Amino acid sequence: MVDYLDRIGAGLIIAHPERLDFDFVPEELVGREDIQRELASKFSNVANPEGAARAVITGPVGSGKTVLAKTFCRDLQRHLSGKRELKVAHINCRNASTSMRVAQRILHQFDPGHPDRGLSLGEMLLSLRKMLRRTSTHLIVVLDEVDHMLRRSGDELLYQLLRIDEDQEGTGTISLMLISQEQVLDVLETAVISKFGQSNHLRIPPYTVDGLEAIARQRAELALVPGTWSDATVRLLAERAAGSGDARRVIEYLSSAAERCEFRQDGHTEQVITVEDIHAMSDTVAVDTQTRLEVVDDLSAQGMLVLLAMCRRLRTEESMTMGDVERLYAVVCEEYEQKPKSHTTLWKYAKQIEQEGVISTRVATVPGGRGRTTHLSMPHFLPADIASRLELLLPKRLRRK
Numbered sequence: 001m002v003d004y005l006d007r008i009g010a011g012l013i014i015a016h017p018e019r020l021d022f023d024f025v026p027e028e029l030v031g032r033e034d035i036q037r038e039l040a041s042k043f044s045n046v047a048n049p050e051g052a053a054r055a056v057i058t059g060p061v062g063s064g065k066t067v068l069a070k071t072f073c074r075d076l077q078r079h080l081s082g083k084r085e086l087k088v089a090h091i092n093c094r095n096a097s098t099s100m101r102v103a104q105r106i107l108h109q110f111d112p113g114h115p116d117r118g119l120s121l122g123e124m125l126l127s128l129r130k131m132l133r134r135t136s137t138h139l140i141v142v143l144d145e146v147d148h149m150l151r152r153s154g155d156e157l158l159y160q161l162l163r164i165d166e167d168q169e170g171t172g173t174i175s176l177m178l179i180s181q182e183q184v185l186d187v188l189e190t191a192v193i194s195k196f197g198q199s200n201h202l203r204i205p206p207y208t209v210d211g212l213e214a215i216a217r218q219r220a221e222l223a224l225v226p227g228t229w230s231d232a233t234v235r236l237l238a239e240r241a242a243g244s245g246d247a248r249r250v251i252e253y254l255s256s257a258a259e260r261c262e263f264r265q266d267g268h269t270e271q272v273i274t275v276e277d278i279h280a281m282s283d284t285v286a287v288d289t290q291t292r293l294e295v296v297d298d299l300s301a302q303g304m305l306v307l308l309a310m311c312r313r314l315r316t317e318e319s320m321t322m323g324d325v326e327r328l329y330a331v332v333c334e335e336y337e338q339k340p341k342s343h344t345t346l347w348k349y350a351k352q353i354e355q356e357g358v359i360s361t362r363v364a365t366v367p368g369g370r371g372r373t374t375h376l377s378m379p380h381f382l383p384a385d386i387a388s389r390l391e392l393l394l395p396k397r398l399r400r401k
């Protein structure tokens with residue numbers, strides 16, 4: 001029997017697994033309207049038959065550089081369809097790191113059967129120019145992770161591409177877009193940027209927690225079965241990934257939680273991603289949770305009681321309010337035969353626990369608009385782990401007082 005494979009492709013939680021891939025290009029980007037508009041402004045020229053554009057996009061890993069370029073080129077092709085014949089060659093220079101290889105790929109993207117053996121760089125580009133002119137096609141060359149090529153082969157190919165129309169027989173044959181991580185830019189690349197024009201340089205910031213939440217929500221809507229996740233699910237995932245600002249990470253978290261949930265379905269389970277599904281990956285993602293757990297050791301006995309109250313709820317819920325904390329804290333105090341501290345003191349402990357990085361807080365308006373309330377969550381720890389450590393430490397800590 002191979003029933004252990006039953007869950008593969010069952011689709012109880014994940015309806016479209018391919019949409020959880022990093023390479024999947026969504027129909028729309030979320031939360032990058034300003035940057036899309038800025039990029040479009042650099043390409044305003046391309047609508048006319050002799051126009052070409054240049055742009056350099058830099059930003060940290062997972063800030064959406066690649067997907068920005070891909071969706072932009074796709075949308076531009078659609079926008080200009082019938083007006084100007086437009087082709088796109090998006091080359092990742094990490095996989096093709098020499099100028100020769102990159103040139104071959106550009107040529108092949110345009111004409112897959114083109115013989116390139118024995119051709120020099122110059123000859124390949126001549127051949128490319130001839131094809132483009134013959135078919136009245138404008139080509140957008142996107143050199144992604146261009147630093148790899150610059151490091152291996154220098155900027156020869158860039159200048160040849162920029163000079164492609166120097167024969168004066170045509171103009172606006174090629175637009176060029178360079179993409180690189182900001183941190184790996186060194187003097188060489190800075191010189192390249194200045195050749196492209198400072199004003200054509202777009203700097204993309206890392207994502208905020210809200211940006212990551214929007215991306216996780218979009219992927220969940222696209223890939224998962226409706227009803228298997230909630231707003232709280234995507235929020236907690238975003239909070240986990242917040243420190244990195246990396247969209248890839250939040251998608252990875254979403255996909256790993258959904259997979260775990262899919263694999264534990266047995267016909268009786270509720271088809272919903274739980275807090276445990278979200279935290280289960282800490283084994284692989286957070287390297288040494290064991291040592292990190294020690295952050296709670298220095299809390300006072302009262303602080304521990306407050307944190308234990310939080311863990312009790314966050315074991316099963318993505319987030320809780322201060323009101324919830326207060327109620328559960330009263331229960332925990334009773335259990336440990338302690339007199340509960342005042343409301344204000346409770347807040348002080350909560351703040352302290354937040355400063356230790358154990359919980360995250362967020363102020364949100366109450367649905368219906370009646371005031372604001374503080375939500376707490378525990379994105380970086382498994383609440384059950386913290387709880388058992390506290391239960392171990394608390395009796396001793398209370399005796400010591």
Ligand SMILES: Nc1ncnc2c1ncn2[C@@H]1O[C@H](COP(=O)(O)OP(=O)(O)O)[C@@H](O)[C@H]1O
Binds near residue numbers: 021022026064215247
């Ligand atoms: N604004 C966005 N809207 C939707 N998906 C996004 C957005 N930004 C990034 N992504 C997704 O996040 C992942 C990482 O983005 P990517 O473009 O590969 O980042 P980078 O190239 O900057 O490292 C990709 O799967 C991409 O589709």
Ligand SMILES: [Mg+2]
Binds near residue numbers: 144
């Ligand atoms: Mg990229």
